[in-house]
Structures are given as structure tokens and as C-alpha cells.
Amino acid sequence: MEEDVRLLRWENRTEIPLFVLGLVYLAAYAVHVLAHGLPGAAHATLLAVIGAAWAGFLLDYVVRVRLSGRRFGVRYVATHLLDTVVLLLPLLRPLRAVEIYQVVQRRREQPRMSLYGRVIAYAGMAALLLGFSGALAVYQQERGAPHATIRTFGDAVWWVCETLTTVGYGDVTPVTVGGRVIAGFLMAMGLALLGAVTGSFSSWLYQVFAREGEVPPGR
Incomplete structure (x- = not known):
């Protein structure tokens, strides 16, 4: 068209x-x-x-x-x-x-990037961008807030790493409404990224094993 x-x-x-x-x-x-x-x-x-x-x-x-x-x-x-x-x-x-x-x-x-390549590329770039952008945004919200535990940009980066990897030690947490909204978004994106990478990697391994004849027929 x-x-x-x-x-x-x-x-x-x-x-x-x-x-x-x-x-x-x-x-x-x-x-x-x-x-x-x-x-x-x-x-x-x-x-x-x-x-x-x-x-x-x-x-x-x-x-x-x-x-x-x-x-x-x-x-x-x-x-x-x-x-x-x-x-x-x-x-x-x-x-x-x-x-x-x-x-x-x-x-x-030229041939386009394979689906698995695109998933890994998107996930890797998304993790870096979300981490850096999320740290900036939450630091802007939290700095100077009463009883804030995220006082420096380094604290914000550490908190983002905990959040995106779904570890959540709880040593630093947002106390403002804006910071908590950002936290909820990062939690959801962290789960989505982990799911996308895990699913893509598992599918790739399955295809490798299938080509080598290590997957039983009919599965």
C-alpha cells in the first residue's frame, strides 16, 4: 500500500x-x-x-x-x-x-537480526537504560526528602540494581510518592526482562538440543 x-x-x-x-x-x-x-x-x-x-x-x-x-x-x-x-x-x-x-x-x-538476537539486544539495552534512567528519576524524587534513604546517585544506582534483579535487600527504599511509582514500574519491567531473556534462552537451547537429536520425538 x-x-x-x-x-x-x-x-x-x-x-x-x-x-x-x-x-x-x-x-x-x-x-x-x-x-x-x-x-x-x-x-x-x-x-x-x-x-x-x-x-x-x-x-x-x-x-x-x-x-x-x-x-x-x-x-x-x-x-x-x-x-x-x-x-x-x-x-x-x-x-x-x-x-x-x-x-x-x-x-x-542484508538479513535481519534473528528473533533471539533481537530479544537479547532489547533486554540488554533495556536493562542498562532502565537502570540509568530509573536511577536518575528516583534520585531526583528522593534527594532532600524527609527520612530519605536514597541520598546520593550511588544509592539510587544500587537501589535500581536491587529492584531490576528482583533481589530487594531493603537497605535503601523510596519514601516519596513519585519514587514509589518509579519503583513499581521498574519492578514490572525487571520481571518482564527476566522472563523474556529466560524464555528466549530456553527456546534457543531447545532448538540446539533438537538439532543434535537429544530431544525425544513428539515433544
Whole structure:
């Protein structure tokens, strides 16, 4: 269909610039949160960069909806879940790096990454991005809060590692409403990532054993 061709052309042209814009967004947010000693004008500039980057993401999302020839609704969101997630949570925009790889492979007419490769790549990048972004977000919420146990960015990183791996020692915990909302999201994502990696790895092992004749027929 003509809409599909136009949408694919748009994605091929904008994927890399948007990925770079995502890195700019992440860097600006990180400096805004971590650089306490910057003057107010510098923080205002960083906030302007963050806002402009998000406006770029929103424009891209609207264009994708128009080029797809579909109305925006629950069905569109369900079929374009990653696009919607990175619009609502721009810190995760670099997750589309795997999609960039797919775009480059299509341009060169080379085989796309296997399903298992994509799962592992997504899971690895998601863990790193979620960890860094979650640490920044919870640190911003918790620093200076009364009775807070997450007082430094190092505390936030340690807490995120506990949360994503579902260990949860309980030595540091968020006390603010915003921090606890972030915690709930990270818990859910940690379980999802572990499930995706475990399932993909188990399926890959099953196929390896099946090729070697170590799996009984009919299973």
C-alpha cells in the first residue's frame, strides 16, 4: 500500500536523527539532575533542550500516525507499542537502536537480526537504560526528602540494581510518592526482562538440543 511505503520511507530517514536526539535528551536530563552547581540559566537551557527534544518525538509520532493512514486509538497504540512508550518515556528512546540496526540492514539488503538476537539486544539495552534512567528519576524524587534513604546517585544506582534483579535487600527504599511509582514500574519491567531473556534462552537451547537429536520425538 502507498501508506506503508511512505511510512517506511519516513522511518528510514528519521530513525538515526531521532536516535541522536534521544541521546541528547538523556544527556541533558542527566546533567540537569546531577550537576547541582550549575547556575539557574544553565538549568533553564537544559530544560529547554529537553522540551525541544520531546517536541521532536511528538512530531515524529504524529507524522507516523498520519502516514499509517489509521486513526489514533487503542488499536494503533497496541500495534505501535514501542513508539508510544518512548513518547511517554523519552529516556527510553535509545531502545530504538535495535530498530536502527534493522533499518541499516534493510538498506543494504542484508538479513535481519534473528528473533533471539533481537530479544537479547532489547533486554540488554533495556536493562542498562532502565537502570540509568530509573536511577536518575528516583534520585531526583528522593534527594532532600524527609527520612530519605536514597541520598546520593550511588544509592539510587544500587537501589535500581536491587529492584531490576528482583533481589530487594531493603537497605535503601523510596519514601516519596513519585519514587514509589518509579519503583513499581521498574519492578514490572525487571520481571518482564527476566522472563523474556529466560524464555528466549530456553527456546534457543531447545532448538540446539533438537538439532543434535537429544530431544525425544513428539515433544
